[in-house]
Amino acid sequence: AFEQQQWKSSVSTQAKMPPCDFVPEKYESYPYERMGKIREQNVSPSLRMYYKKPLLLHQGHMQWLFDYDGRRYLDLFAGIATVNVGHCHPKVTMAAQKQLARLWHTTNVYMHPSIQEYAEKLTSLLPDPLKVIYLTNSGSEANDLAMLMARLYTRNFDIISLRGSYHGGSAYTLGLTAVGLYKHGVANGLGCSTTMLPDVFRGPWGGSHCRDSPVQTVRKCSCSEGVCHANNQYIEQLKDTLNTTVPKTIAGFIAEPIQGVNGAVQYPRNFLKEAYQLVRERGGICIADEVQTGFGRTGRYLWGFQTHDVVPDIVTFAKGIGNGFPMAAVVTSKEIASPLAQNLHFNTFGGSPLACVIGAAVLDAIEEDGLLKNCEDVGTYMLLELAKLRDKFEIVGDVRGRGLMIGVEMVTDKYSCHPLPAEEMAQIWEDCKDMGVLIGKGGLYGQTFRIKPPLCITKKDVDFAVEVFHTALQRHVERATKK
Missing domain, CATH: 3.90.1150.10 (Aspartate Aminotransferase, domain 1)
Incomplete structure (x- = not known):
């Protein structure tokens, strides 16, 4: 006392x-x-x-x-950027309680109302052609699947990520994760390469006019009006990676709209837009890791990629999708999703009735609470x-x-x-x-x-x-x- x-x-x-x-x-x-x-x-x-x-x-x-x-x-940490609508939000809690009394689990080999309703609800909030959803249980699992989809669709192997990125802790996604504390010194994530992080505060280029934020770095900027010289330099580094580290054709490129684990690192304006173009020229697809930035966390838009004026080929979600309930998703186009259906790929708990009802209630709470x-x-x-x-x-x-x-x-x-x-x-x-x-x-x-x-x-x-x-x-x- x-x-x-x-x-x-x-x-x-x-x-x-x-x-x-x-x-x-x-x-x-x-x-x-x-x-x-x-x-x-x-x-x-x-x-x-x-x-x-x-x-x-x-x-x-x-x-x-x-x-x-x-x-x-x-x-001010929200379960690591997860509890977006608030702890024990009454609308989400009520939806979960109601569904718990009706049906917890059937696996997705059967239809139940909530999985179709949620799939329609979530994809209606994403631009074309992102209309096909695969539900999983965690961000690592979602990014793991996104890697597999990229490789199956392109028939290429190599995937590029940014240094300082965190994309998961599974043996597959650890190849994409580029934070030394998470590396265990064992073989993981073959076919993964990193390129220079365009960090306008700690990186070699950038300054007070480079990023899309209400607050800019105090470091002086060499950029002229309408031209971000720092962005040009970081894009040159990506070109160098493409020309030296990977084959002429690649499977894809993955990036968080704002890096999470690395401390909310933002890129220069237009970096992702130009990076996506370079990757697509090499036959690769572009993956937006929205595990931390999704579901309204960056303000104004539901999705962080919207702040970069890009449309990814695959988007991965977790954390805020279920407000703390273990739930995640991969959303892509029908074309990119199709090769996965040529063989079996199954997730026992992904898209459970309970998860889908909670996910729908989260989307409603975001809208209704403004x-x-x-x-x-x-x-x-x-x-x-x-x-x-x-x-x-x-x-x-x-x-x-x-x-x-x-x-x-x-x-x-x-x-x-x-x-x-x-x-x-x-x-x-x-x-x-x-x-x-x-x-x-x-x-x-x-x-x-x-x-x-x-x-x-x-x-x-x-x-x-x-x-x-x-x-x-x-x-x-x-x-x-x-x-």
């Missing part, structure tokens, strides 16, 4: 948490210490936990999470508020993103842009958690805070979160001064 009072006191003296009229149920499971012992003894050590004292969460309501002791947290507009408005507001902290603190190197897919890259100083050391990142992170705000981390060096909240957050929530982050940064400065 004393610890709880101390925590509340700390929050109230630093930043006032917005009110919430939801009252969580009383926690009645095992004590915290026993939960920790079970985790240590019976859960794989590869499933790492956040924070020095890991959180034991008990209940969620929209943008809020509650721990076993009743403490409330503003969730989440695209809220994401655009609140996300822009948050980006601009965070940019003020970038201008105030030397260690905040870059603020970037669209909608509510935001990255804050931390550096030792803006001149060198060396990543902020891990122990300093961790302390800022811990301070934010102790004051009631949960954020993620990412980047090749773990140097970027990842902010991807439920799309229902408000500007008052943003004010609270920015004030907490400001306090954590100020504490860091004070600690550094005392050394």
Whole structure:
């Protein structure tokens, strides 16, 4: 009780948490210490936990999470960019409960109403010719299947991804994933090559006019009006990869509209459009990995690829598609889907009645709650508020993103842009958690805070979160001064 009072006191003296009229149920499971012992003894050590004292969460309501002791947290990570419409959204919860009482599972070898209804509903929101859907259970599985489809359709083998990308942890997709922390030193994903990431903050080219974001990097830009010289340089790197690393014909190219695990890295305007053209000239197809950017997270549009003025040949979805329910999808054209039907390819749980009903309820909630507009408005507001902290603190190197897919890259100083050391990142992170705000981390060096909240957050929530982050940064400065 004393610890709880101390925590509340700390929050109230630093930043006032917005009110919430939801009252969580009383926690009645095992004590915290026993939960920790079970985790240590019976859960794989590869499933790492956040924070020095890991959180034991008990209940969620929209943008809020509650721990076993009743403490409330503003969730700015949303289960890793997954809970788009809010924790336990009443419409989605009601739809799930109703379907649970009717039919859980039949496998997709039978027709049931929800799979056809959902297929029609989802594909109606995508441009032609993206009208054929294959339902799976996870983003890794969806990208795995997209790779297979690309190879079957083109009869080519090689697939290119961007460095810094994350496309899954399966043995197949690890070849596309280009973040060293996920590499295990065993054979994986043969026929996969990477090309230079067009990062206008940390890469060799780019600056203050290059990306499609309310906030630009502070690095000076060599671009002239109407011409992005940085984009031209990165496209030349892709051409070099095509000319040296892969055969004359390829199976495809995969990219996230905004990189997720790597810390909301954005490309120069027109990069994806020009990259798609080059890939198609080599016989390849273009895959948009919308696992993190999909279902409204980038604001204004449902899909991240729309911000690049492109239409992919295959789109993969997961995370926000089911608001946390294990569900994913591959959407493509009938032409590209057809070769897969020449032999059997089966998924037992993909497209279950329960998953499809939940997916449909998520789409309804996005529309009925006006989440695209809220994401655009609140996300822009948050980006601009965070940019003020970038201008105030030397260690905040870059603020970037669209909608509510935001990255804050931390550096030792803006001149060198060396990543902020891990122990300093961790302390800022811990301070934010102790004051009631949960954020993620990412980047090749773990140097970027990842902010991807439920799309229902408000500007008052943003004010609270920015004030907490400001306090954590100020504490860091004070600690550094005392050394």
